[in-house]
Amino acid sequence: MTPAAPPPRVALFVTCLVDLIRPRIGFAAIRALEAAGCTVVVPAGQTCCGQPALNSGARAEATAIAKRTIALLEGHDAIVVPSGSCAATIRVQYPELFEHDPAWLARAEAVAARTYEIMAYLDEVRGWRPDTALDATATYHDSCSGLRELGIKAQPRRLLNHVAGLSLIPLKGAETCCGFGGTFCVKYPAISNAIATEKAAAIDTSGADLLLAGDLGCLMNMAGKLHRDGSAVRAFHAIEVIAGMGGGPAIGEET
Amino acid sequence: MSAAFSKRVDAALADPILKIAVERTAGTAEAKRAAAIDAFAQFEDARTRAAAIKDHVVAHLGFYLEQFEAAATAAGAHVHYARTADEACAIVIDICKAAGARTVARSKSMMGEEIGLPHALAEAGIVRVETDLAEHIIQLADERPSHIVWPAMHKTSAQVSALFKQHHALPHSEETIPAMAESARRHLREGMLGADVGISGANFLIADSGAVCTVTNEGNAELSLVPPRVHIVTAGIEKLVPSMGHAVQMLRLLARSATGATLTQYTTFYTGPKRAADPDGPDAMHIVLIDNGRSAMRDDGLAEMLRCIRCGACMNHCVVFRQIGGHAYGGTYPGPMGAVLTPALDGLAASRDLPNACTLNGKCQEVCPVKIPLPTLLRGWREKSWREGLEPATMRQGIAAWAWVAQRPRLYRLAVRAAIFAMRRFGRGWITALPLAGGWTAHRDLPAPDAESFMRRYARGER
Numbered sequence: 001m002t003p004a005a006p007p008p009r010v011a012l013f014v015t016c017l018v019d020l021i022r023p024r025i026g027f028a029a030i031r032a033l034e035a036a037g038c039t040v041v042v043p044a045g046q047t048c049c050g051q052p053a054l055n056s057g058a059r060a061e062a063t064a065i066a067k068r069t070i071a072l073l074e075g076h077d078a079i080v081v082p083s084g085s086c087a088a089t090i091r092v093q094y095p096e097l098f099e100h101d102p103a104w105l106a107r108a109e110a111v112a113a114r115t116y117e118i119m120a121y122l123d124e125v126r127g128w129r130p131d132t133a134l135d136a137t138a139t140y141h142d143s144c145s146g147l148r149e150l151g152i153k154a155q156p157r158r159l160l161n162h163v164a165g166l167s168l169i170p171l172k173g174a175e176t177c178c179g180f181g182g183t184f185c186v187k188y189p190a191i192s193n194a195i196a197t198e199k200a201a202a203i204d205t206s207g208a209d210l211l212l213a214g215d216l217g218c219l220m221n222m223a224g225k226l227h228r229d230g231s232a233v234r235a236f237h238a239i240e241v242i243a244g245m246g247g248g249p250a251i252g253e254e255t
Numbered sequence: 256m257s258a259a260f261s262k263r264v265d266a267a268l269a270d271p272i273l274k275i276a277v278e279r280t281a282g283t284a285e286a287k288r289a290a291a292i293d294a295f296a297q298f299e300d301a302r303t304r305a306a307a308i309k310d311h312v313v314a315h316l317g318f319y320l321e322q323f324e325a326a327a328t329a330a331g332a333h334v335h336y337a338r339t340a341d342e343a344c345a346i347v348i349d350i351c352k353a354a355g356a357r358t359v360a361r362s363k364s365m366m367g368e369e370i371g372l373p374h375a376l377a378e379a380g381i382v383r384v385e386t387d388l389a390e391h392i393i394q395l396a397d398e399r400p401s402h403i404v405w406p407a408m409h410k411t412s413a414q415v416s417a418l419f420k421q422h423h424a425l426p427h428s429e430e431t432i433p434a435m436a437e438s439a440r441r442h443l444r445e446g447m448l449g450a451d452v453g454i455s456g457a458n459f460l461i462a463d464s465g466a467v468c469t470v471t472n473e474g475n476a477e478l479s480l481v482p483p484r485v486h487i488v489t490a491g492i493e494k495l496v497p498s499m500g501h502a503v504q505m506l507r508l509l510a511r512s513a514t515g516a517t518l519t520q521y522t523t524f525y526t527g528p529k530r531a532a533d534p535d536g537p538d539a540m541h542i543v544l545i546d547n548g549r550s551a552m553r554d555d556g557l558a559e560m561l562r563c564i565r566c567g568a569c570m571n572h573c574v575v576f577r578q579i580g581g582h583a584y585g586g587t588y589p590g591p592m593g594a595v596l597t598p599a600l601d602g603l604a605a606s607r608d609l610p611n612a613c614t615l616n617g618k619c620q621e622v623c624p625v626k627i628p629l630p631t632l633l634r635g636w637r638e639k640s641w642r643e644g645l646e647p648a649t650m651r652q653g654i655a656a657w658a659w660v661a662q663r664p665r666l667y668r669l670a671v672r673a674a675i676f677a678m679r680r681f682g683r684g685w686i687t688a689l690p691l692a693g694g695w696t697a698h699r700d701l702p703a704p705d706a707e708s709f710m711r712r713y714a715r716g717e718r
Contacts, residue, residue, distance in 0.1 A: 020675065022705065023708060027717070047664055050661065052654065053654050053658050056641065057639070057640055057641035057642075065662060068662055148616070148620070176618075179574065181613070181616065184612070184615075187694070188611075189694035190265065191578055191579060191612060193699070195614075220701070220702055224685075224695070228698065252700065254703075
């Protein structure tokens with residue numbers, strides 16, 4: 001990042017879950033992106049990336065949603081998403097949807113190439129470091145799509161290590177799926193619960209005050225299980241802590 | 256979820272012994288594999304090469320089948336082709352009958368399970384001795400394998416001890432594992448040495464020499480296949496590799512991925528029956544090359560699945576398998592690879608739950624030694640299930656309605672407002688029960704939405 005370069009115009013795609021359940025994550029994303037020298041725009045027509053349809057096998061529905069999302073996100077320097085899973089849908093799955101449609105494939109690939117998970121964007125593309133603080137002990141869960149489809153592992157930890165006062169402790173089985181899996185958790189609740197039970201136990205015994213991750217879906221699953229089991233561990237999206245919003249209400253705390 | 260799958264899953268989740276047994280074996284395998292891969296610097300190159308070898312063979316199956324048949328025939332073996340499971344069983348039973356066989360010794364083979372050979376042998380009145388220790392255990396328990404490498408991984412040593420006490424002629428006084436192994440050894444040796452026919456699968460078929468390769472850690476294949484008069488091999492056509500050198504490249508990945516060992520204790524290549532100068536070996540060798548849906552898989556976009564070398568790493572690392580074990584999958588093959596194979600073998604209508612009961616977390620693909628894109632293939636089955644109308648009507652209508660709204664932003668915003676309003680009536684902070692979300696709230700609380708959506712607050716100028 002050279003000081004003379006004009007600020008990049010970044011489109012924030014907030015994801016349907018953040019829009020519906022936890023707007024704070026969207027505002028934390030804006031705060032962090034602006035601190036990193038970006039001009040943030042939030043395209044008004046955005047809805048959901050289409051992942052539920054895609055993973056349910058509804059290819060025609062997923063393709064229709066992908067087309068309008070691509071049209072909406074074209075023309076920005078970067079598209080930033082506070083979710084590894086939704087970012088992976090745009091980056092990895094969209095081009096696969098159009099493998100037999102050359103015109104749309106080119107557009108899908110152009111958008112895919114500029115789409116980033118937010119912490120990967122701040123760390124790798126902007127080379128930015130936060131100057132925020134939070135006195136807490138936290139552990140980090142590596143959500144599967146971000147980890148395996150986008151290679152997100154070191155980036156959030158590098159950013160979190162710059163949050164003054166925050167100590168990160170390892171989570172046993174941090175790379176093991178929490179059992180959310182999008183529609184999986186409602187289609188196969190008993191299996192999902194068995195997986196989530198083990199994940200919650202690992203988090204609860206980690207010794208951390210806070211659970212952090214990069215995907216609200218996984219966080220809702222883990223935090224919901226922790227709360228049902230009576231655990232005192234509080235959950236935040238990592239970008240909230242990075243943006244200096246870790247002192248506010250955690251997921252599930254009344255607002 | 257189908258009633259049958261639901262019943263199997265519930266039974267598995269309610270079985271604390273199953274959980275302990277699966278966790279112990281899969282957990283050990285996971286740790287040992289990780290150590291073996293760490294110590295294998297060329298692992299990534301080896302994976303890439305192995306995937307390329309299998310892709311090449313699958314793309315040129317006709318050529319390699321002919322080459323293998325010619326070489327195996329020249330070595331004195333008889334080569335048979337079977338299109339279906341039933342044809343394969345019929346060929347095996349005919350060979351047994353022609354040989355006047357009353358007993359057969361079987362060396363562990365998933366292909367035998369796939370074609371239903373145990374059942375066919377029983378129908379033909381032929382006594383079957385399973386010589387792999389784990390297969391022996393499940394034969395005594397009258398069950399099917401629950402894992403492709405450890406067929407009895409779901410059983411604890413106490414359960415095995417009880418089975419041996421009940422079935423072995425020689426009672427064992429001590430319930431230690433060495434005592435049980437000794438008891439099984441005595442029992443199985445009799446069966447192996449007295450068998451008329453030995454039946455095995457194949458880990459690899461070597462096209463240029465006509466050799467059949469088996470790997471075991473117990474030596475039971477050698478003892479089952481050398482003493483009997485006749486050796487019958489049942490093998491899928493995708494087991495071909497061009498040469499011994501290629502087989503060795505695959506072997507380097509197979510054992511490490513399965514058990515974390517560098518190589519299995521026994522790796523044997525059988526080329527034809529006993530020759531004039533040989534001191535031992537069968538008088539006749541028959542090789543049954545089985546399609547059973549494999550050509551169709553290749554033509555239906557599942558060619559990558561034919562790379563599979565049956566190591567079991569995908570299931571050992573699968574969060575779903577680790578919770579429900581192998582029997583819950585209901586087919587011959589469990590875990591992620593089973594969730595791809597079973598719809599191809601048994602039909603999608605009967606098994607559409609398997610590709611759906613997966614979180615798509617990608618761990619299986621990460622550990623697969625031949626880089627099979629299992630999540631992509633599972634998503635492919637979901638698409639087919641959707642296209643063919645097999646998904647439940649509620650799911651279809653729900654996704655269709657949501658997708659329609661998701662393409663109309665103004666309607667979508669209204670729907671979000673309505674959802675927030677509705678959800679907040681059931682709780683602020685945490686929601687403990689929510690209509691239509693019972694699958695979620697049965698097991699965990701749901702964070703209630705804030706009073707207003709992000710998009711609404713942002714549009715109002717909030718930052």
